[in-house]
Amino acid sequence: MTGLMQELETKALGLGVPLNAHLDVTYRCNERCTHCYLDHDDHGEMTLAEIKSLLDQLADAGVLFLTLSGGEILMRMDFFDILKYARQRQFCVRLKTNGFMIREKEADALRNLGVQEVRISIYSHRAEIHDGITKLPGSLKRSLAAIRLLKSRGVNVVIGNVLMLQNVADYAGVKALAKDLGVEVTIDPTITPRMDGDRSLLQLGIRDTQLADVFRDSELVGNVDEFCAVPGVVDDSALDMVPCSAGHTYCYISPYGDVYPCVQFPLPCGNVRKDTFLNIWRNSTQMNEVRSIRARDLPTCSSCAHGGTCTRCPGLAYMEGNMRGPSSLDCEKSFARTRIPTANMILKAQRSGSQGQTSKTLLSAPSLSNLVQISIQP
Amino acid sequence: MKDCYIAKHPMAASRELDGEMIIMSAVNSTLFTLNDVASLIWKSADGATSLKEIVESRVCAEFDVDPSLAFSDAETLVSDLVKHGLLVVAEHPLHEPSPAERNS
Numbered sequence: 001m002t003g004l005m006q007e008l009e010t011k012a013l014g015l016g017v018p019l020n021a022h023l024d025v026t027y028r029c030n031e032r033c034t035h036c037y038l039d040h041d042d043h044g045e046m047t048l049a050e051i052k053s054l055l056d057q058l059a060d061a062g063v064l065f066l067t068l069s070g071g072e073i074l075m076r077m078d079f080f081d082i083l084k085y086a087r088q089r090q091f092c093v094r095l096k097t098n099g100f101m102i103r104e105k106e107a108d109a110l111r112n113l114g115v116q117e118v119r120i121s122i123y124s125h126r127a128e129i130h131d132g133i134t135k136l137p138g139s140l141k142r143s144l145a146a147i148r149l150l151k152s153r154g155v156n157v158v159i160g161n162v163l164m165l166q167n168v169a170d171y172a173g174v175k176a177l178a179k180d181l182g183v184e185v186t187i188d189p190t191i192t193p194r195m196d197g198d199r200s201l202l203q204l205g206i207r208d209t210q211l212a213d214v215f216r217d218s219e220l221v222g223n224v225d226e227f228c229a230v231p232g233v234v235d236d237s238a239l240d241m242v243p244c245s246a247g248h249t250y251c252y253i254s255p256y257g258d259v260y261p262c263v264q265f266p267l268p269c270g271n272v273r274k275d276t277f278l279n280i281w282r283n284s285t286q287m288n289e290v291r292s293i294r295a296r297d298l299p300t301c302s303s304c305a306h307g308g309t310c311t312r313c314p315g316l317a318y319m320e321g322n323m324r325g326p327s328s329l330d331c332e333k334s335f336a337r338t339r340i341p342t343a344n345m346i347l348k349a350q351r352s353g354s355q356g357q358t359s360k361t362l363l364s365a366p367s368l369s370n371l372v373q374i375s376i377q378p
Numbered sequence: 379m380k381d382c383y384i385a386k387h388p389m390a391a392s393r394e395l396d397g398e399m400i401i402m403s404a405v406n407s408t409l410f411t412l413n414d415v416a417s418l419i420w421k422s423a424d425g426a427t428s429l430k431e432i433v434e435s436r437v438c439a440e441f442d443v444d445p446s447l448a449f450s451d452a453e454t455l456v457s458d459l460v461k462h463g464l465l466v467v468a469e470h471p472l473h474e475p476s477p478a479e480r481n482s
Contacts, residue, residue: 002450004409004411008395008400008409011395011396011398012395015395015396016393017396019395046405059393062395064392064393064395064400064402082473087388089393090386090390090391090392090393092391092404093391101438113388114387114388114389114390114391114404115409116391116402116404117407154405156404156407186399279409298467340423362477363386
């Protein structure tokens with residue numbers, strides 16, 4: 001984050017302004033990705049008029065950075081009306097799409113409407129792997145064609161590469177592909193439980209040893225010794241910090257108008273069909289509870305050696321049963337990086353029995369996800 | 379510089395935060411902040427109001443500044459923002475402002 005951006009985030013935090021909002025305009029999708037956490041049926045999406053009213057409210061609340069995502073955004077016939085209005089309201093717009101439906105006309109429109117970034121998911125450089133994940137034949141070819149069309153028009157494109165068991169061997173290929181295309185790539189092994197709480201998707205996540213290898217790939221992380229260093233002493237400032245931007249300077253709104261602290265934090269805080277966005281943002285009991293949490297308040301994590309470096313996600317902790325509890329997926333990440341067990345892992349091992357069992361548990365962690373995205377510039 | 383009409387560039391995004399205008403260019407993701415006077419000029423850049431009118435009827439009405447000095451400073455600001463791809467400038471009105479633009 002640049003100095004000015006950091007300053008802006010700090011100012012927004014102090015003022016209680018939601019500088020960033022993520023709006024899913026639909027959950028419908030033309031792909032059926034194996035790891036997707038959404039229900040793709042339409043249960044009553046907001047109309048164009050409702051979305052325009054919401055965008056007015058978001059602009060008035062101070063949102064500058066707006067991510068429009070889904071589902072597949074272009075499944076909405078009125079998507080460009082939404083985008084045009086968002087740009088009229090001077091949002092800095094980032095889009096997430098699979099690119100399948102982007103042809104010349106759409107690429108022209110995206111350029112002319114001044115979107116800041118279009119993020120397109122590419123799972124592999126090999127069609128059999130990518131299309132196997134999306135369950136849509138020809139999807140890699142179409143997504144790559146979209147990237148080329150956008151790139152040729154000067155649109156800033158980023159490839160999002162989610163790592164899972166099916167494609168973990170291919171990230172170097174995707175990286176090379178991104179270099180050829182002249183676009184940035186982010187590699188991310190985050191597999192999220194389904195919105196309804198079903199955690200079976202986590203089985204798709206890469207294994208501990210695979211993640212440990214990824215963390216030790218200097219092509220991805222730069223200085224491996226630094227990235228995988230033993231955590232230092234946890235000082236007071238780390239314990240007083242806001243855990244993440246969810247509910248502080250960031251929020252998520254579903255296609256049905258439900259407001260949450262984050263796309264990865266399915267704690268319903270209100271609905272813009274029944275209340276104003278600003279009232280939900282400022283006064284929702286749930287949002288204020290999320291805001292009240294500091295690292296020192298966390299029963300297990302406040303005593304963890306990884307407290308200063310952990311990227312604990314409160315949303316994943318919530319999905320695990322307690323927003324003040326540990327996020328085991330992040331514990332596994334810290335362990336894969338440093339090979340030092342977290343307080344949560346030690347506690348679990350102690351509860352389950354002997355030290356021998358501890359080692360066994362730690363060495364056979366079934367899946368890992370949610371590490372910080374690794375970003376590679378072209 | 380002769381009088382001109384200014385409008386926000388199609389690649390620019392902006393939001394006012396506690397009285398400070400934040401502007402980002404989608405071309406290179408560069409972030410800018412504007413002071414009070416510059417913010418007022420930015421907010422008035424609707425493509426339909428001339429720079430001279432903006433300075434005389436808005437800037438000078440709100441701030442205690444000499445009109446000719448204010449216009450000269452406004453010209454410098456416009457020149458800078460055009461250089462960074464955040465404003466477009468024309469000799470004739472660019473378009474009528476939409477209701478959303480009037481609100482921004």
